[in-house]
Amino acid sequence: MKPAPFEYFVPTSVEEAVELLARHGDDAKVLAGGQSLVPMMNFRLAQPAVLIDINRIVELGYIREGDSSIAIGAMTRQRVVETSPMVRDKCAILSEALANVGHQAIRNRGTMGGTLAHGDPAAEVATVLLTLGGSVTVAGPQGKRELSPEELLAGPYAAGISSDELIVEINFPILAANETHGFLEMSRRHGDFALAGVAAVLRMGEGNICERARVALCGVAPTPVRATEVENQLTGKRLDASTIQAAAELASRAVDCEDEYHASREYRTHLCQVYVRRTIQLALERWGNN
Amino acid sequence: MRPVGRKITVTVNGEQYVREVEPRLLLADFLRHGLQLFGTHVGCEHGVCGACTILFDGVAQRSCLIFAIQADGAEILTVESLAQSGKLNLLQKAFHEHHGLQCGFCTPGMLMTALELLRENPSPSDQEVRAGISGVLCRCTGYKQIVDSINAAALAIAGAEAAE
Numbered sequence: 001m002k003p004a005p006f007e008y009f010v011p012t013s014v015e016e017a018v019e020l021l022a023r024h025g026d027d028a029k030v031l032a033g034g035q036s037l038v039p040m041m042n043f044r045l046a047q048p049a050v051l052i053d054i055n056r057i058v059e060l061g062y063i064r065e066g067d068s069s070i071a072i073g074a075m076t077r078q079r080v081v082e083t084s085p086m087v088r089d090k091c092a093i094l095s096e097a098l099a100n101v102g103h104q105a106i107r108n109r110g111t112m113g114g115t116l117a118h119g120d121p122a123a124e125v126a127t128v129l130l131t132l133g134g135s136v137t138v139a140g141p142q143g144k145r146e147l148s149p150e151e152l153l154a155g156p157y158a159a160g161i162s163s164d165e166l167i168v169e170i171n172f173p174i175l176a177a178n179e180t181h182g183f184l185e186m187s188r189r190h191g192d193f194a195l196a197g198v199a200a201v202l203r204m205g206e207g208n209i210c211e212r213a214r215v216a217l218c219g220v221a222p223t224p225v226r227a228t229e230v231e232n233q234l235t236g237k238r239l240d241a242s243t244i245q246a247a248a249e250l251a252s253r254a255v256d257c258e259d260e261y262h263a264s265r266e267y268r269t270h271l272c273q274v275y276v277r278r279t280i281q282l283a284l285e286r287w288g289n290n
Numbered sequence: 291m292r293p294v295g296r297k298i299t300v301t302v303n304g305e306q307y308v309r310e311v312e313p314r315l316l317l318a319d320f321l322r323h324g325l326q327l328f329g330t331h332v333g334c335e336h337g338v339c340g341a342c343t344i345l346f347d348g349v350a351q352r353s354c355l356i357f358a359i360q361a362d363g364a365e366i367l368t369v370e371s372l373a374q375s376g377k378l379n380l381l382q383k384a385f386h387e388h389h390g391l392q393c394g395f396c397t398p399g400m401l402m403t404a405l406e407l408l409r410e411n412p413s414p415s416d417q418e419v420r421a422g423i424s425g426v427l428c429r430c431t432g433y434k435q436i437v438d439s440i441n442a443a444a445l446a447i448a449g450a451e452a453a454e
């Protein structure tokens with residue numbers, strides 16, 4: 001299992017990388033952490049003629065706290081974000097979700113931009129981005145443009161960016177004082193891809209009333225998806241065991257997958273209900289303990 | 291067609307090497323066949339088994355998912371860096387004493403992973419050890435002896451540091 005030959009470029013600036021992408025576009029793959037791309041190359045499922053290695057673009061490695069969001073450079077390693085005290089303090093759902101991405105040695109090299117560009121249906125970072133309603137900035141020959149999570153999540157393994165564009169920054173909104181959150185997922189072994197995962201952010205009011213709910217699922221549809229019927233069911237309700245259960249039962253409406261050898265559609269649907277219930281409960285407990 | 295190699299300078303276990311590498315050469319293969327450092331094992335070649343885990347600029351990474359050309363200027367530590375003058379270090383000694391290896395195939399990955407784990411968390415709980423080594427697969431011992439070995443190493447390292 002060895003990769004097929006390729007031409008290798010190692011730009012040191014975004015400008016240089018974008019020039020290379022403009023020149024090689026469809027024949028090229030961008031190499032960030034390589035934790036998904038290199039396995040595919042080793043299997044020769046991917047045989048790019050050109051590899052553009054962005055690991056030397058130091059300007060893409062940063063975490064910056066803004067007034068209402070955290071800006072993270074695309075080459076920032078997942079483990080750096082996971083262990084950042086600021087991220088844990090301002091956007092704990094991101095740290096918690098990252099702890100589920102592969103294993104530590106994977107996160108030590110895997111990048112924030114890489115997971116989003118790869119577009120795995122079970123990707124935790126994309127699910128959190130969708131839940132929070134953040135944004136992604138890409139650079140291309142026409143300059144920079146901003147994508148919503150929905151625009152980015154165009155399809156399975158098909159991020160909504162063109163072949164001459166490069167993800168440069170991801171913006172995650174900071175959780176407000178009246179918001180609580182949860183992230184839980186089920187995988188067959190620690191670090192495996194999620195059979196089903198749930199991210200939830202709830203804006204809470206007096207008496208445990210949920211004023212706004214954002215809930216997204218991963219691993220159960222071609223891309224991470226919002227569970228809008230769960231959100232609508234939770235909104236305006238006083239959260240308790242029965243209102244949470246009623247909402248969780250609607251999670252199956254967001255499931256869009258076939259039976260496959262890891263899990264049947266029926267089992268994944270069941271997991272969604274269970275994990276939505278547990279995630280909302282966790283969020284509510286955290287709110288209560290505040 | 292044999293693409294022309296490119297020159298890289300890489301420090302492995304404190305020694306500097308200058309070599310020509312083809313871009314598609316994996317770091318694991320470079321270490322084994324280029325530098326004859328066979329301690330790093332290659333299992334699955336797609337980042338699942340963890341046997342090829344090394345420290346790349348100080349952090350544990352899969353050497354089968356990095357191209358050797360990317361290691362230009364990097365400092366790498368492999369399992370060969372652990373023993374000094376033929377003497378096992380405390381972590382290796384703990385694996386030896388607690389039967390932390392059977393066939394030995396996963397051991398280089400386990401040791402390099404445990405090295406990082408104990409550096410970040412010098413007295414981990416059993417649960418933390420299990421989570422820490424979850425990225426390295428062992429098909430012999432059933433992990434219990436490996437967890438025991440890492441716990442014993444944590445105590446031995448703490449003891450040695452207290453004695454200093």
